[in-house]
Amino acid sequence: MSFVHSSPRVYLGHGLETAGAWLLGALWILPLAYAIWTAFHPGEYSTHFVPTAPLTLDNFGRAxxxxxxxxxxxxxxxxxxxxxxxxxxxxxxxxxxxxxxxxxxxxxxxxxxxxxxxxxxxxxxxxxxxxxxxxxxxxxxxxxxxxxxxxxxxxxxxxxxxxxxxxxxxxxxxxxxxxxxxxxxxxxxxxxxxxxxxxxxxxxxxxxxxxxxxxxxxxxxxxxxxxxxxxxxxxxxxxxxxxxxxxxxxxxxxxxxxxxxxxxxxxxxxxxxxxxx
Amino acid sequence: MTRSAQWLYGWLLLLPAAVLLALFTHYPAVATLWHSFRSTPRGSRASTFVGVDNYAQLVDDPIFWQSLTNNLWFAIGTIPLSITLALLMAVWVNGRIAGRGFLRLAYFTPTVLPMIAVANIWLFFYTPEYGLLEQITGAFGMPAHNWLGSKNSALAALMVVTVWKEAGFFMIFYLAALQQMSPQLAEAAAIEGASRAYFFRRVTLPLLMPTTLFVLVNAVINAFRLVDHVVVMTRGGPDNATELLLYYIYEIGFRFWDSAYAAALTMVLLLLLGVVALLQFWFLERKVHYQ
Structure with missing residues (x-):
């Protein structure tokens, strides 16, 4: 839809919508992201989110x-x-x-x-x-x-x-x-x-x-x-x-x-x- | 082609599908009614006609009533929310929003995942003590809570999973409808100086009515048909708080092997679905705006 962005109010509204859309998107992808994190890291990191945690395919092999x-x-x-x-x-x-x-x-x-x-x-x-x-x-x-x-x-x-x-x-x-x-x-x-x-x-x-x-x-x-x-x-x-x-x-x-x-x-x-x- | 050849061809083409439909849809529906008036055969005791005994048992069964009310709450809690979110999502990814491709992907992904897999992931999400939800609420200093183990929150926890799973699916239908709408409508409205909200309320929403009806019927059917997450996450507990009608039928039929009582319960479910079908026809009669 092509609406002319004329006033600051419209800009603000648009910004809020984008933020809302992204928040919802993040919520929607979160459970899957969480599962991927847990599956690709050793068991002791399954609930500790450290960026340096070692990656592994071990869980898949064991499953x-x-x-x-x-x-x-x-x-x-x-x-x-x-x-x-x-x-x-x-x-x-x-x-x-x-x-x-x-x-x-x-x-x-x-x-x-x-x-x-x-x-x-x-x-x-x-x-x-x-x-x-x-x-x-x-x-x-x-x-x-x-x-x-x-x-x-x-x-x-x-x-x-x-x-x-x-x-x-x-x-x-x-x-x-x-x-x-x-x-x-x-x-x-x-x-x-x-x-x-x-x-x-x-x-x-x-x-x-x-x-x-x-x-x-x-x-x-x-x-x-x-x-x-x-x-x-x-x-x-x-x-x-x-x-x-x-x-x-x-x-x-x-x-x-x-x-x-x-x-x-x-x-x-x-x-x-x-x-x- | 002669008239009788037409008849013959029509019937023969239909025959294979008709046989399977009759065997696995129409016959079982009728057989359910028949068996609901008979007793369950046990050991050497054959099944006998018992009149409305199974239905009398049903009326006196508090778990049945709870499963029915649970199911109604489940429908009320999931259907409007998932349809509203679906509409929002569709409007967003149809417009010119930043990261549209990623958003569409994120919204739709739950649809292609098996409910059973999804339920496993959410089970982990809800786990007491070290599940992600507990970690988040804990970080905000909120008291520990067993989301699936507590009578007050278990059904709501399942509703969240259902909304999460279904909203993206329904989004697709809205998206399809939005993309079929003429862009000239929006242009004309913009020239006339109509605000986006006004345009949405007065033009978009009415034009989406047929889609909404279609999505609504699907959502209602799903609310009574989908119990995979109950099997994985709660098994109807705690204290029957998440007992849904179809899951109760499954328990009675395949855990307690009481097929006669399960037949009576199935009749209630068929009746509910029949009412949905009638309401749908009634609405269509009253002419939802078709383009």
Missing amino acids: WAAAPFARYFLNTMLLCAMILAAQLVLCTLAAYAFARFVFPGRNLLFALVLLQLMVMPDVLIVENYRTMGALGLRDTIVAIALPYMASAFGIFLLRQTFKTVPKELDEAARVEGCTPLQVLWKVYVPLARPVYLAYALVSVSFHWNNFLWPLIITNSVESRPLTVGLQVFSATDQGIDWSIITAATLLTSAPLLIAFLLFQRQFVLSFMRAGIK
Whole structure:
């Protein structure tokens, strides 16, 4: 916004705002900065802030050795990949149906899909646990992923996008002899690429961070994602060795955090794009 | 394409997503209602129909009532504050402020961190005796205080974590809306001699109404859905002071394995979310200003 700075009062106001913004920024970064300090310094400096304190990577080594984090990383990556792959396929097909086909019950079915925006799998833990038992899937990565694969948010987002594709493109492809699935693949999917990227980033950061359902449904190292592994680790194994716990905490958040720092603009744009629709 | 081919294609494309949605969203919602009228199977005793027994138990359960009031306080304490801060942040990083890039980074970072990791960091922050907060208050000569261990401050301590985590997330939506606003509006107002505050109140805020509604609905859902920090930081204690509804469901369902009572509790949560949905539609009916 371009306002002319005319009077001292306006200058003062602007200065106060800048100070406020920076104070808030400092408060917001403080907990993370504190964790980084503790993780990179020997235990005796975890609460003594001397600039000359020696740096060390020891805490990370000890944390890595104290719990099967490598396995947890693998599990989380498998989980995120599995969910995202299924979401992309299922949501694309469903969104295509809602955007470009006329069939009985379409509005009712769409309303039933949107219901999931309110009643998320996170809330239905008791019944979904029972269902997974009946399917014989408890304590597997598939069981963590299944309730999230058909995502109302994804269907909604892609439907909105597909609706903006000009019908002429669709018809031209059909005249060329494409089947509906070929049209989807050759016309709609390429045009929606930025939305796919946005959705993928939001989905991966959601499921990388998800905790309660994985905590309930998993029970072993082989299926636990990072978040649950971190909780088991810091709650039972370590007592209160904060240097190790903060190191492990940073370790589990590192991939997302680094990705975020590298692709900051992309991240922010993606979250925006997902929110505007 | 013939009409029946359209039908067939529509249904077939929808089928895979519909099956999964039905299995993990619609069926469990209905099954919750069904199981809330039955008893929990124990050992060789099968589940039986018990009418409204579970709901009667719920009405007489002081911990349930406390978790409900806690949750309402939690919502009241976190939602307006995080939305206000989000709006402030968005206005700041949208304007020409010094260090805009860093500020945006600082505000948004908590969003990409897992709540569980965040909770660990804050747990350390709040630690009695040598946690950072204690060191700061101690330096100012204030008496020692166990922030998470005291009934009076534990819930507030969790609220701070939640506001910290969510404000930057909501900021993004406001930022998106602000960037879509025509700069000519501000220019016209400046020429007319409108002050920044007046312009903000009379033009920006009304135009942001749809965003505010969207953020509000998300914030309300999150207030009832996010309990990761409770698991890590307090486990509902001390003395149930931080017991939230979903965490109580988790305890009843997976610590005491009383699935029937947990179903009745879940029904309360579903009812609350249903009310939020209805209110949202009601507001949309009354036409929030859409551009």
